[in-house]
Amino acid sequence: KAGVTQTPRYLIKTRGQQVTLSCSPISGHRSVSWYQQTPGQGLQFLFEYFSETQRNKGNFPGRFSGRQFSNSRSEMNVSTLELGDSALYLCASSLDPGGRTEAFFGQGTRLTVV
Amino acid sequence: GESVGLHLPTLSVQEGDNSIINCAYSNSASDYFIWYKQESGKGPQFIIDIRSNMDKRQGQRVTVLLNKTVKHLSLQIAATQPGDSAVYFCAENKDNFNKFYFGSGTKLNVKP
Numbered sequence: 607k608a609g610v611t612q613t614p615r616y617l618i619k620t621r622g623q624q625v626t627l628s629c630s631p632i633s634g635h636r637s638v639s640w641y642q643q644t645p646g647q648g649l650q651f652l653f654e655y656f657s658e659t660q661r662n663k664g665n666f667p668g669r670f671s672g673r674q675f676s677n678s679r680s681e682m683n684v685s686t687l688e689l690g691d692s693a694l695y696l697c698a699s700s701l702d703p704g705g706r707t708e709a710f711f712g713q714g715t716r717l718t719v720v
Numbered sequence: 721g722e723s724v725g726l727h728l729p730t731l732s733v734q735e736g737d738n739s740i741i742n743c744a745y746s747n748s749a750s751d752y753f754i755w756y757k758q759e760s761g762k763g764p765q766f767i768i769d770i771r772s773n774m775d776k777r778q779g780q781r782v783t784v785l786l787n788k789t790v791k792h793l794s795l796q797i798a799a800t801q802p803g804d805s806a807v808y809f810c811a812e813n814k815d816n817f818n819k820f821y822f823g824s825g826t827k828l829n830v831k832p
Contacts, residue, residue, distance in 0.1 A: 610763070639818045649811075696763050703817070705813045705816055705819065707769075708769065709818055713761070714762075
């Protein structure tokens with residue numbers, strides 16, 4: 607069974623640009639969550655999608671958005687990039703939407719903003 | 721690697737010894753906990769989970785202990801191996817969503 611796939615693995619963008627990251631969950635998983643990981647703040651929850659609906663959002667500005675498609679694949683978008691957005695963006699998929707089962711992570715997308 | 725922070729606590733153990741990694745969680749309402757292992761360049765990997773109606777759970781070479789009174793989790797790794805070298809995170813969940821709150825992590829360094 608294929609794991610969580612995130613693309614691209616690495617990105618370099620310039621301040622002010624926007625970026626879209628993609629996540630394909632494990633087959634059959636309908637819950638997708640996104641996290642930002644930085645050395646200073648650690649792993650922080652961005653948002654969660656289930657059945658194409660955003661169910662929960664973390665404490666991030668509106669520049670961070672996402673969506674989920676009918677096949678459960680998810681994308682997140684960051685607009686007007688800032689240097690501080692440089693981070694590893696991780697996607698996790700879960701079979702159970704209730705937050706009581708394993709969340710499987712992808713390898714992440716390393717975003718560097720210059 | 722991406723998971724290493726500037727101020728991550730580090731635990732150094734000799735190969736073959738047992739390791740104990742500790743985590744203090746923040747919310748007394750949290751009722752589900754996961755330990756993750758993150759190697760350099762990779763995403764977090766599930767190790768073991770525990771629900772709040774338990775105080776101990778064992779897996780292969782790993783044991784998680786939960787003390788709800790003091791909001792403390794520990795991960796015990798038996799016969800630590802060089803392949804166990806990584807950053808370990810605890811994560812807690814208190815809602816009926818897949819929204820986990822992660823600890824800051826502990827770097828485990830296994831000396832051969």
